[in-house]
Every structure is written in C-alpha cells, then in structure tokens.
Amino acid sequence: MRRIVLDAQYSVMTSALTMALKHGRPDFQVQNAGPKTKDIVKLCRSCRADVLLLEVCPHPPRTLQDRLLLANDLRDVCPHCKTVLLVDEAEYPELATAVCLAKKDHIVDDFVYASVSPAYLSAMMDTL
Numbered sequence: 001m002r003r004i005v006l007d008a009q010y011s012v013m014t015s016a017l018t019m020a021l022k023h024g025r026p027d028f029q030v031q032n033a034g035p036k037t038k039d040i041v042k043l044c045r046s047c048r049a050d051v052l053l054l055e056v057c058p059h060p061p062r063t064l065q066d067r068l069l070l071a072n073d074l075r076d077v078c079p080h081c082k083t084v085l086l087v088d089e090a091e092y093p094e095l096a097t098a099v100c101l102a103k104k105d106h107i108v109d110d111f112v113y114a115s116v117s118p119a120y121l122s123a124m125m126d127t128l
Helices: 011-022 037-046 064-077 093-104 118-127
Strands: 002-007 028-032 051-056 082-087 110-113
Touching (some): 002 118, 051 064, 064 082, 064 093, 093 110, 110 118
Parallel strands (some): 002 028, 051 082, 082 110
C-alpha cells in the first residue's frame, strides 16, 4: 500500500487529485493534509507517508519557497518520504520553470504538471 499525503489549495482540486490517484490504483491510501500546512510534516510522520504531494502556487502558504522549506523539514523527520511538487504550468509558466529547477537541483524528488492525465499521475506516484 502506498501512503500519499496531499496538500492542495482548493478542496475541488484535492478531491480531483484523490480520485485521480485512486483511479486504477486501489492500493493508494490518500490523506488530505487539511487547512493547517504547518502540521504536514507531523501528519507524514504519523501516517508513515511514502509520498508528499504539494501543490505550488504564488500565494502563501503554498509558494515555492514555502514548499522547499517544508521538503527540507520533511527530509529530517521522514527521510524515506518522497516530495513531489504539482504546478499548473499553463497558469504559472515561470513558477513551473522554477519547480523544474528544484527537481534538477535535487531539492525535491519529483514534480508533475497539473495537465497530466490521471493515469500518468497514478503511475508516476507508483514508481516513487
């Protein structure tokens, strides 16, 4: 069973991502991080998360800088948990470029664009 903690800005996005991840992968257990982003690391530790999927946008507390600090904190507490950033490359092309560089610089484990198919998202999470 793959345990995934998910933090996205809107509940509609969270619901859509949860359905996408579970589509064809009933062994995925998806946990919504909830409104308090400061508790995400504790949640990852308590549920023994395999992957932390974080939406990135230009608004706090989901800026790239906020997410990179969170990834760093997670690495100290849950070194086995992979951090994946999700960004809307059409809405925020400059942010998407910066997210790509964070992966290239090995600051996060992976990234995914919001435009990918549900099947691709599930398959990518399964490979981490």
